[in-house]
Structures are given as C-alpha cells and as structure tokens.
Amino acid sequence: MTDLPEEGWLSSDQIARLAAAGARPRPAGAVVEIGSFRGRSAVVLARAAGSVVAIDPHAGSDRGPQEIEADAARGDSDFEVFHANLARFGVADRVRHVRSFSADAHGDVTGPLSLLFVDGAHRFGPAREDLRDWGRRVAPGGVMLVHDSFSSIGVTLALLAECAGSARWRYVGRSRSLAEYERRVDAPTAGERARDVARHLAELPWFARNVAIKVLVVAGRRRWAERLGLDPDARWPY
Ligand SMILES: C[S@@+](CC[C@H](N)C(=O)[O-])C[C@H]1O[C@@H](n2cnc3c(N)ncnc32)[C@H](O)[C@@H]1O
Numbered sequence: 001m002t003d004l005p006e007e008g009w010l011s012s013d014q015i016a017r018l019a020a021a022g023a024r025p026r027p028a029g030a031v032v033e034i035g036s037f038r039g040r041s042a043v044v045l046a047r048a049a050g051s052v053v054a055i056d057p058h059a060g061s062d063r064g065p066q067e068i069e070a071d072a073a074r075g076d077s078d079f080e081v082f083h084a085n086l087a088r089f090g091v092a093d094r095v096r097h098v099r100s101f102s103a104d105a106h107g108d109v110t111g112p113l114s115l116l117f118v119d120g121a122h123r124f125g126p127a128r129e130d131l132r133d134w135g136r137r138v139a140p141g142g143v144m145l146v147h148d149s150f151s152s153i154g155v156t157l158a159l160l161a162e163c164a165g166s167a168r169w170r171y172v173g174r175s176r177s178l179a180e181y182e183r184r185v186d187a188p189t190a191g192e193r194a195r196d197v198a199r200h201l202a203e204l205p206w207f208a209r210n211v212a213i214k215v216l217v218v219a220g221r222r223r224w225a226e227r228l229g230l231d232p233d234a235r236w237p238y
Helices: 012-023 042-047 072-088 124-137 155-160 190-201 206-216 222-227
Strands: 030-034 052-055 095-098 114-117 136-146 169-177 178-183
Touching: 012 042, 012 178, 030 042, 042 052, 042 072, 042 114, 072 095, 072 155, 095 155, 095 206, 114 124, 124 136, 124 155, 136 206, 136 222, 169 190
Parallel strands: 030 052, 030 114, 052 095, 114 136
Antiparallel strands: 136 178, 169 178
C-alpha cells in the first residue's frame, strides 16, 4: 500500500475493513480513533469518513510490541512524523489531533460517536476502559473496530469482559486481528447473546496460536513461529 504511511501495523485486509466501515452510512456522530502512532490508520479513516478525531498522547508509552514505558523523545518523534504524514498524505485538514491519553480526552469530543477505532494502550486495564467508556458513547447502529483482538492478551481479555455476549455489542467478524462490532439497536434475546459468546469462544484457538507465536518470537525461535503461521515479513502476528 504505497499511498499510506508505511510505519504501523495495519495489514492491507485490515485497511480495507477500516475503510469500508468509514465509508458506510452510519448514524450521526464523530469518528474517533484512539491510538494514532504515525498516522497510518488516521489517513485511512480520514479519507473514508471525511473527518477524524485522533486521540494519542504521543508519550512514547504503550506504543508497540514491548514498548510500554514512556519515552518522551520517542513520543515527540512520533508526534512530528504523525503531523508530517497528515500533511504529506493530504488529510491535515480532516484530522483533529487530541494529544492526550484516551481516559482524559472525553471532554474533547462532544456528542455521540458514529465510529470508534480502538488501537491505544493494549494492557487489560486501559484497553477495557477504552471499550467500556468510549464504547458506551457509540450511537446505536454505529461501529467499533478494535486492533490486536484475539492477539494481544490484554485486548482479548478486555473484549471478553466488555463485549462478548453483551447487551451493547454484536460481534461482526475480523480481518486477522482487526475485530468489528456493531452497536445494537434493539436489546438482544438470550439466544442472541449466547450466540455472540459462542462466536467469541470460537476465536480462542486462533488467539492461542498468536500467543504461542509471540512466546516463540520473544524466545528467539522465529523459525518455529513461522511454522505456526507467522508471516516471515512480519515482526509480530497482527
Ligand atoms: C499500536 S500504536 C497505534 C497504531 C496506529 N493505529 C496505526 O495504525 O498506525 C499505539 C498508539 O497508542 C498510543 N497510546 C498509548 N496509550 C494511549 C492512551 N492511553 N490513549 C490514547 N493513545 C494511546 C501510543 O502513543 C501509540 O501511538
């Protein structure tokens, strides 16, 4: 994909899903991205949806695989490249950047959301807060997309806690680790909730495979990880 920032972790099938969700008719409301990094997903969403609120503190923390601790120089560099990429790819006037942690940014967005893309901190606590506190702002009929689903342990546990079989969300499906949810319009029946739980449980073998791949990568056993399905060109399963 040459007309997008190269850095980032979205694969081409995930870009297609994000773009389709952004372009589809949805209820009125803001399009919000949590976790922008250097702009790859923000450019996709801005082109598809027309305007995006991009929330990222660019503190260098919770940035990528095994990059949890804050690092101001790393964050400032991401901030500069993010804004340069918005200009370079022609969407600077369609993206409003809120340089805050997502939990502190609720006052920067007014009204309901029509689309929420969650790709910020992947640890269980903040990931769960994003799904719960930002998720409840998505209007009925709106969409939520979550990256690193059934791949990151924290994100997956947060999804199981907040979304599986919930009254609020219907699991639509995924492109690799990009999961898509629809905000329910009507209250689900007990049968619909049970089916939604079953659909989440059916993803657990794929989750186990991703965790095993990560363990092997960290242990320096890339060849074995590739035998389990890790893309030889990828550093990590997405
Ligand atoms: C995996 S990257 C996002 C990748 C981006 N969506 C893309 O496609 O290129 C995670 C980003 O989340 C940001 N982040 C970390 N903690 C956050 C938080 N609490 N709220 C919002 N963003 C956060 C990091 O600064 C980092 O840029």
